[in-house]
Amino acid sequence: MGTAELIWNGVAAFLVLCIYSFLYKDNPFYKFAEHLVVGVSAGYFAMILYYNAFLPKLIHPLLAGQWWYIIPGILGLLMWARFSRKYQWLSRPTLGFVIGSGAGVAIPLYLQNYVIRQVHATMLPVGFTSWPLITNLLIIIMVFCSLTYFYFSKQHKGAFGAAATFGIWTLMIGFGAGFGMTVMGRVALLAERVVFLRDYFAELLSALF
C-alpha cells in the first residue's frame, strides 16, 4: 500500500468507526457520517443518472437525429412545472405515463410469476402411501389455509376460522425460517467489515514501524 492509498483507506476506516459509534448512542461522529453519506450518495446518483440515462438515452439519440426522443424530453421537462404553483398540474401527464406504464408492465408479470407459476408448481401428486406424497399433501393444505387467511369476504369463524388460524401458524413458521436463514448473511457482512479494519490496521502498523 502506498502512502496515498494508506490515507484514503484511513478515511474509509475512520468513517466505518463513525458509523459503529452509533451502536453506543447517537453522537456527533455518527451525525457527521450520516449527513456525509446522504450528501455524497445524492450527488452520486445525480451523476450516475446524468451519465447513464440523460446523456446516452436522451441527448445522444437526439443528436443522432432520432427526433422521437423529444417526447420523453418534453414529458421530463413537464415535471419541472412542479416548481411553479400555478402550472403544477402540467406535471400530471408525466405522472400518468410513469404510473400507467408501471402498472401495465406489472399486471401480466405478477399474474405470470406470482399466480400462475405458483399454481402450476403447487399441483403436486398427493397420497398417503409414501413420505413425499404426504409432504405434498401438507404443502397443499398449508397453501389452502394460508390463502384462507387472506380471504376478506367472510368472518374468520368456525371451521373457516380454524383454517385461517392454521394458515397463520404456517405463515409464522415461514417467517421464523426466513429470519433464521438471514442471520448468517448478516453476520457475513459484519465479518467482511472486521476483515477490512483488521487488514487496514495491520498495514498501518507495518508502515509506521
Place this chain on the structure above:
Amino acid sequence: MIIFPCSKAPRYRPFLRVVFLLICILLIDPSWSLAQEDLTESWFNPNRVNMLVFLVFFFGVIIYFIRRAKKGKSLFIRRIAGLDAIEEAVGRATEMGRPVLFVPGIEDVNQIQTVAAMIILGNVAKMVAGYDIPLFVPICRPFVVPVAEERVKEGYASAGRPDAYNRDNVRYISDEQFAYAAGVQGIMLRDKPMANLLFGSFFAESLMLAETGFLTGAIQVAGTANIHQLPFFVVACDYTIIGEELFATSAYLSKEPKLLGSLKGSDLAKAVIMGILALGAILVSFGVIEFKNWFFIQ
C-alpha cells in the same frame, strides 16, 4: 371519457363480446396451440393463451364487483385489522403531541406497492391534520416527491386544515438504500416521532428502521408485500400488515369505499385458484397431467 369501461358501462359491452369471441377462437383453433419455434414475426404468442384467459377472467370479476358495489348492492367485507392499528398509532401520537412518521418504502412510484402506500398516506394526513403535529414523509425516489406532496396537501385540505400543511416535511433524502435508511434513522432519533408507519416496498433496510424505531419508543405499524422482509417487521413492529392486506387497507382507505368491490373480486379469484389447485392435485395424483400442463407458461 368514453374509453373507460366503468364510467359508461353499456358502451363497454360490445368490446367485451369481441374479446370473449377472440378467446373462444384462440382456444378452439388448433393452429394457435402448436408452439412455433420462431415467433418474431407473429402477432400473438400462443404459449400465453392461458395467461390471456386468466387476465380476462380476473379483470372481468373485479370490474363486475366494483359495478355491483356502485349500484348500491351491499357487499360484506370483514373489518381489516390493520386499519385499527394505524388509527391507534396516530391517535397515540396526537395524544402525546409527538410527530408521526410515514415511510413509503424505497421503490419508485411505478411500483404498485408505492401507489398503495400513497393512498394510505393521504388518509394518514387527514387523521393528523386537526392536531397540529408534524407528519414527516422521508422519500427515497425523487419521482415520489410530487405525489406524496399532493397526497399530504389534499389530506390536510379535506380535513379543513390546508393551512397546517408544511411543505418541508415531505423530504427527499437519497436514492441510495442505506443512505436513505440513515436519513430516516436520523429523523427517528432526533424528532422522536410517536407513530412510525412503514408502508410500501422495503428491502434490507426494514430491520434497521424498525429497530431504531423501537429504540425511540414509537408505536410501529408496518405493511409490505415483500415476503423476504416480512419476518423482520413481524419481529420488530407492534403490528404487521401482511401481503395482500396492504392493498386491502389501501382499498378501504381510498376515496370511494365502493372500490372495495375489488376485494370481492380478488376473493373470488382466490376461491377459483383454490378449486383449480385441488382439482389439479387430484388429477396429477391419478397420473393425468394435461390439466397441470395447461398452466405452464414459457
Place this chain on the structure above:
Amino acid sequence: MRKFLEKLERLDRRVIFIFIGFSIALPLLFPVYTDFSVTAPVEGFYNAIEELPPGSKVLVSCDYDPGSMPELFPMNIAVFHHLLSRGHKVIMMQLWATGTLLAERAMTEVLEDFPEKIYGEDWVNLGFKEGREVVMVSMGTNIPKTFPTDSRGTKVEEIPIMQGVTNFDDVALLMNVSGGLPGTKEWVLQVQSRYGVKLGSGCTAVSAPEFYPYIQSGQLVGLLGGMKGAAEYEKLLGRPGTAQRGMDAQSVSHIVVFLFIFIGNVAYFAVKGKKKRLQVSR
C-alpha cells in the same frame, strides 16, 4: 435475584451488541478452523471442475454486487483459483453492471499465485452486457455476436482463448456466481434446460433453498450456498480463505444469539412479564 432477572429480561441492547461484536471479531483475528463435513452439492461442484480434462474452457458469469460481496467474493476467488490451478481456461462475463469490477478484482488476487497466466490465453473478461435473459438466450445461438469485444475493447476474433467458441457447445462447464436476479434461476431455465450445458452455481445463503430442487433434478451439477458453501469448498481445495475463517465467526455468533434468546426466555418465565409486543392480525 428477582431484580437481577428483571434486569436480564430487559437487557440493554448494548450488552448484546458488545457480545455480537466480539463473537465475530475474535474468531477472525484468532482463527481455530473448527471442522465440518462437506455436503453433497459442494462436492458435486468441486468434482465437476476436477473431472474436466486440463485446458477445458469454462464460462464464469459473475452476477453480483457489493451488497452480496461478503458472501460471494470469497467464492469467486476460490472458483478462479481452482480453475486456473487445474489448468483450465476462464472466460468470464457479467450480467450485473456492478459485477465487472468485482470479478476483475477477484482475478487480480488469484493471479498473484499464478503469475505465468496470460490474459487472452488463459483467461478473458467479456465484460458486462445489459439485457438479462435476452443475453443468455442470444449466447445460445452465438457467443461472439453477443459479445463482439471483451471488456478491454479487443475484438473477440483476435483473442486466442475465444477461438472455436461459438455457443454453449464449446464450453465444457458454466459457472454462475449469483447474487439475485438475473442469476442461477435464469441460467437454469433459459440456458441449462435448452442447451443442456453443465451448470454449477454459487449463490447467497438466502437464495440457496430455491436452487436445491435443481440439484435433485440434475440441472445443476453443484451448488455453493452462502459462506457455508464457500467454506466447504475451500476445505476441499485445501486452501483456507476468508470463508473458512468466517465459519468460526458464524458458529460463535450463532451460539451467542441462541444463548441470548435462551437467557431472555428464562428471565421472562421467571418474571412472568405481562408486556405484549408481538401481535399478528386476526
Place this chain on the structure above:
Amino acid sequence: MRREIPIAICFLFGISFILEYFIPHEGVLSIFETIRQWAIIVIAFAYVLGIANLLRINYHVVQRKQRDWPYKIILMASLFFMITVGIVFDILGVGLGGIGEGTIFGWVYYHAQYPLQSTMFALLAFFIASAAFRAFRIRTFQASLLAVTALFVMIGRVPVGESLWAGFPDFTEWIMNVPQLAGKRAIMIGAALGAISTALKVLTGLERTYLGGE
C-alpha cells in the same frame, strides 16, 4: 381536462404494455423497449426535483439555525462536491473529472460512499441479534412457533448445529421446503391479486388520488 388527459395517458400506456406481453412480434417489442427507455429518461428529469427539495429543506434549516444546522452544511457541501467533480470538472476539462475509475469521483466512491454504505448494511448483524433477543419469547403459541423455527433454522445452518444433531441440515431443509414454501406461495398469490386489482383501478382511472386535488 387537467385530470382526464393524464388518466387517458395512464390508461393508454398501461393497456399497451399489457398487450405487449402477448405480442412476440420483433418490431413491436423494439418499440416498447424504446418506451421503457423513456421512463428512465423521465425519472432522470425528476431527479432535479429531488435535489431541489433536498437543498430547499436543508437551506431552511441552516438559514433558521435550527437543530444540527452545521451538519446540513456538510450534507450540501458533499452534494455539491460530487456534482462539481462529476460534471463541472469534466466539462471544463480539468483533470480527474468525470466518473469512473481513477477520477476524484471514483476515489470518493470507493473510500467514502462504499465503506459507509456497507457499514450501514453490516449494522444489521447487531440489529438482528437485538431484535431476536427481544421478540423471541415464548409468550403465545404463535410467537413460540416463530421463535422456535427461527432458532432451529439458525442453528441448523452452521457447522455447530450439525455436530449437535446430524439430522439438523435435513430438518432445516424440510422446514424451508414445506411450511416456508407454502406460506410464501400463499402470500405471493394473495399479494399479486391485490396488486393487480390496485393496478387495474389505477389504469381505469377509478383510483386517481395519486394525481392530487384540483
